[in-house]
Amino acid sequence: MDTNKQSAFRDLNKNGRLDPYEDPSRPIDERVDDLLAQMTLEEKAGLMFHTILGVASDGSLAAAGFGGSPEEMVNGKLMNHFNVHGLPAPRLAAEWHNRLQALAEATRLGIPVTVSSDPRHGFSSNPVVSLTSGGFSQWPEPIGLGAIGDAALTEQFGEIARQEYTAVGIRVALHPMADLATEPRWARINGTFGEDATLSAQQTAAYIRGFQGAALGPASVACMTKHFPGGGPQKDGEDPHFAYGREQVYPGDNFDYHLGPFEAAFAAGTSQIMPYYGMPVGLKYEEVGFGFSKEIVTGLLREHYGFDGLVCTDWGLINDAEIMGKPFPARAWGVEDLTPLERMQKALDAGVDQFGGEDCPELIVALVRSGAISESRIDVSARRILREKFRLGLFDTPYVDPDAAERVVGSADFLAAGAAAQRRAFVLLKNGADAAPVLPLAGRPRMYVEGIAPEVASEYGEVVSSPRAADFAIVRLQAPFDPRNGSFLESFFHAGDLRFKPDVLGRLIALMAQLPTIVDIYLDRPAIIPELAAGSAALLANFGASDAALLDVLFGRAAPGGTLPFELPSSQEAVLRQRSDVPFDTGDPLFPFGFGLRYSAGSEQ
Template identity: 25%
Template sequence: MEQQKLEKLLSKMTLDEKIGQLMQFAGHFYATNNNKDPVTGPDDLQVSSKSINYSGSVLGSAGAERNKEIQERYLAQSRMKIPLLFMADVINGFRTIFPIPLGLGASWDPMLVERAQTISAKEASSAGIHVTFAPMVDLVRDPRWGRVMESPGEDSFLNQEFAKASVRGFQGENLQADGERVAACVKHFVGYGAVEGGRDYNKVDLSERELRENYLPAFQAALEAGCELVMTAFNTIDSIPASGNQKLMREILRKEFDFDGVLISDYGAVEELIPHGVAADQKEAARKAMYAGVDIEMMSLCYENSLKELIGEGKVSVDLLDEAVLRILNLKNKLGLFENPYRGASIQKQNKYLFCPEHKEVAQEAAEKSCVLLKNNDVLPLRGGKIALIGPYADNPDILGEWSIFGKKEEAVTLKAGIAKHTSDYTYALGCPMYDRQETALTEAVNVARESTHIILALGEGSDRSGEGRSRSSITLPENQLELLRELKQIGKPITVVLFNGRPLDLMEVAELADGILEAWHPGSVGGTAIANLLFGKANPSGKLTMSFPRTTGQIPVYYNAYNTGRPLPEGSTERFYSRYIDTPNEPLYPFGFGLSYADFQYESLQLSANELKPGGSIDVQVLVKNQSDYSGEEIVQLYIRDLVGEVVRPVKELKAFQKVFIPANESKLVSFSITEEMLRYHHANLEFKSDPGEFKVLVGSSSTDLLSQSFYLK
């Protein structure tokens, strides 16, 4: 539909119809709406049938037949015949589930992420979904926060790369032409990953420089990739909740980032302006959200109950309302809904696409490349012998992650099923339930372990311990699982721990007792197959951490790109008057960028094409990476830069580039990068974004701590 026709459509709408377009209710309301009031939905929210019949979008409803029926009934009673938008959380897959985003991040493979999200879009669109609430690009440095499982990790540059890849995967080149894509909604704008104490929905206190250096860039990258929607965060910034924050939404998002798409609140976030203490009632919350530019209010009734009155009183202009409605109509038009209100929804396509072999193949590849080998005292890959497969995750289908709401656990391939594809010479024992001690299970596990040559111990935290509203004050494994590990250690057999979890954990005791550790995250539908392939050497681990693992909860936040202090701790020093702990090292147990392989990669001969970077020029960087082993494998070569002297304090290093390279056994590869002046820019005291002349270090290696370095100068 042409823009002129959309504007004409808008001009014909009544005030009630316009306000209705701004309202989003859960699918339950539409399924149970029989035009008898009130209709009660999730959280006991009560909505009139008139409001449902006027509303513009639906939350969380999926299924071709179901969504077609809702759309048909809605349009039949609608005067303007403006189709509904169907939106849902398709985070790491629809029916075919991929590793959680933190795991996908550990693949360091944006092309793989794009392929995964293309599959997610294809499956979701066939089930009648138009918009996904993804990607989540919140930068996170605190693993206590439950929603860390949705984030790519602690680094701004890496988050930008995954934001762009996700948007490309979800949306493709043309939303209207490609009915097998969905519109992406980047979230949560902004700073949600920095909640105080790692506690969900809590306050955020960031300087504007920190916000611009680390938290905003991934959102800007998503928008530059064409992302159609943005979701507001639950938290405050500068003591103002995001859903009522005009500086964030109007000045930065709309004006500075030139975003003209749809801005949607998170679930109930507009009404939450009241308990935040910045609005006295729904009327004031609605006014503040409108002035902040929130187009769609998700699952609360401030707009519904107050906008008409506010407009009548002249406290909100009709122009503001029209702007919001037109943005929503534009999105519906981009999706082609005016031409085809049932866009994408197809029982035939559902039967063809959902959990099909081609999609499972990509999910397996993603799971293999997301696992991170944290420790290997020459116990992996497995070389025969009798395996004792033990632990609460040994035969547990709870491997899809918290946000896989359309996945089916009964379809998941467990670790036991994966191992059975490689060998029949194994014995399974539970060892303990997920969180409780059970004497008979422990005794059985010890007996099974004594008869084995190698113990595979599958431990972790269930999906009910990470995700939204699931922050933790302590991030160790449950005590009963640690007890199981201690008991098995006394037997004297090699132990490989496979971890299933949604966040970085405190693994100090596990690292002391285990001979091998494979971090598998929540790996998705075919996780068991992927993990078994890695354990038996059919696949070679290549994942690397995108978030540091602390030695103890008390170290948090611990991250690789911290600032120096006026008293940086000299290497090996135990003296008192430096920035240090007296009871643990400053460094994390496993740093950002770390991950082992069965191959032995060695870095040599870091060379720069020049030691001066001139205006408009570049410096070529080369490093030789040798695979000194009989295993072929992929290595993630990482390039960091340190600005030695800045106008404001600069990080000790920053990731600026990386390459994932395949190196055959006993061969070498020359890996090249290019440094430009743009890579050296930062926000100065006045927030101007520019570079400074001076000395820099370029550091290249296998992790943020294992690096070769050379100096160069910017003239």
């Protein structure tokens, strides 16, 4: 099969003519109607599942660790929506994508595959929700874009990420997160733009414009904005990936505040929406996970907001799974007592179109055959899904150019733009005392470093092995969290106490008492750091930045340009008193939302 040919006219039927759905000159609605009329129930059901598919390191279609093989998924289950995690080098990724499209093109109707991805341009390494950048340009996490607060830059990021995604065939972004970071203990804050609804709304809209453009089309990456109607107000800050975090609570009666960023997403034309796992408690809504709630999906999203795009559940609502040899129950919060078949029926009745992380189309077939769900209801979702594929141009240009993938992904200009954003996102929290700034550093001081690659630091000064021999200590830290000993996946979610453990804090205090110490903290969520604020010579926060980015800022080659996208609490007691759905609510914060000091690039002491 010629995978370089890019025209729907390449495959004529036996009568020597095109079916109307193959003709790119026809209106999309006509093409959808024609194709839908030819589909079997099994083919329609296959459209409605969107699961993980592993990518072989050599770009072949060999099974690669997640679920079944591509052949089983495409030919056996008739599925054509897949979420990819790890990718090989850009050329191999593009070649894998083309082989997958060729496999799909050989099916009875030749429905192309839609490939999706979680965020892959940042620094996080949580395989459940985000991926390290690999060969893609590397940017601060979304929370860092919130710290910069520049909608034009966020749109530029989206445009660059769109080009890198499309180069390897990724056409759906399982992001942005329009959730608000109003509960400081929540483990997913780094994927948000912060706790302020106005800032998040601006950033969310810009992000979508960058990925999708003015309107969804053949050059777009469709955005699946999440997690409607707003994750974030989690009870005790726990995440609903796990049963102990299933409840969302609103002690401040502030549910509507969390809708603001989604309203901006609708105005920007977001193509898709993902409801969250969370189960609202104490509201007027049924106490079930949002993906099972007809009041939320149909009532609020469809009817109130008039959203007619694709709604896909979060991953794994229906069936229990096993990950790394350990059981991982379905996130069927509030409907745990239902069977997988009953859960699916409830989600369909709620109004969802696709099931994320599932590969069981036989359940939909069974629901229709039994009369529990009408085929006309399945047609409603199938029509939305097909319309999306046609708008993205997948029926007409399913293949990508491996040569272009090599040129585009991680190009010099894209890498430079991401590196500049890393530097700009730093927040300067303290710079000396009594009008005697420590930063920027001058000359080539003797430096004792922790958490920094010595070979990088040696380009800026003399690296010494003992604090006693140093002019300055420079220490990079990760925001504290409580390690979990449950499932394999729990280890990737940084939740719990926001304070450093006594042994860690004691050692840092001793170091700061010994010599001037510059502290940089990666804030994937807030931290309680009064001792560091008091004892450090200078204090910075980053949201995903290389060692070179930090040192460029410390030595004045770049200027810190961020402000805090969330407040830093003064104590754990203040965190326990705050209301999880209300922003700026920890009471007398150590550093308030929007705080950030400045100095200019190139300035000297």
